Amino acid sequence: MSNIRIDVKSRTPIFEQLCAGIREEILSGAMAPGEALPSVRSLACELAINPNTIQKAYAELERQKLISSAPGRGSFVSDDIRPAMGAFEERILEDLRAAVHRARLCSIEKKKLTDLIDKEWEGTKQ
Amino acid sequence: MSNIRIDVKSRTPIFEQLCAGIREEILSGAMAPGEALPSVRSLACELAINPNTIQKAYAELERQKLISSAPGRGSFVSDDIRPAMGAFEERILEDLRAAVHRARLCSIEKKKLTDLIDKEWEGTKQ
DNA sequence: TAACTGTTCTAATCGTGTTAGTACAGATAT
């Protein structure tokens, strides 16, 4: 959980970096369903970021049904993250759409795209 | 050239939308190498945007070697756009990398990725 | 009760994209 890297100088807002980082932890299984997230205040202290920014990220993750929060209890990874998974696959489709669109502009062959995926896939095998 | 759509309410800056639009015109061949771009002032008038914003976009495109500008003469599509092409292919690779990375998080099969590319490719055939 | 939790709110600050206006220098047609 605490291996999330925040770049305060980045153009992407801190709360979005937080969302992406935590989302990755959850989807990758590094955080199990039901597991407790650090409290808003403690994570804010750990990352040297304002609690409001953490709160904003948590609220967004809750909207995406990746976590659930309750006053007094804390925030926890959702028991069922499949709905969030589905939305995430949509993001992947958008990535591929963008790549195909750009490839058409450069008149790149389709085979080159699938070859690149092959190569990237092998290169990231654990 | 003038079929570039600018969304002033978008989160992405206007000058980036301009860059993307003009880049697309050039890479797709809609604008030929050597062809003149509209002047900073005329395009600003046509799109109802401040000339400084157009200038910022042109400066960025020149940095990417997609166009070249000279005071008094105007701005023109570069004679040789292959260097810019190369950089653009890098962007495609990044898109695919992101997709592969996200797919791994969801434990999506590689075949599903290539299938999606197949489908998207067919769907965008002119 | 005390100490934790999330949540909400306002005000101030800061960065950056955008606008507005002006000015300068090079090119070109008249």
Next chain:
DNA sequence: ATATCTGTACTAACACGATTAGAACAGTTA
């Protein structure tokens, strides 16, 4: 030469959103 176009540079002001700061409220738990 003059007029008019071109790109370029600069400052000041404005707008918007992200972030911070601080306070307050409500629910949970030991």
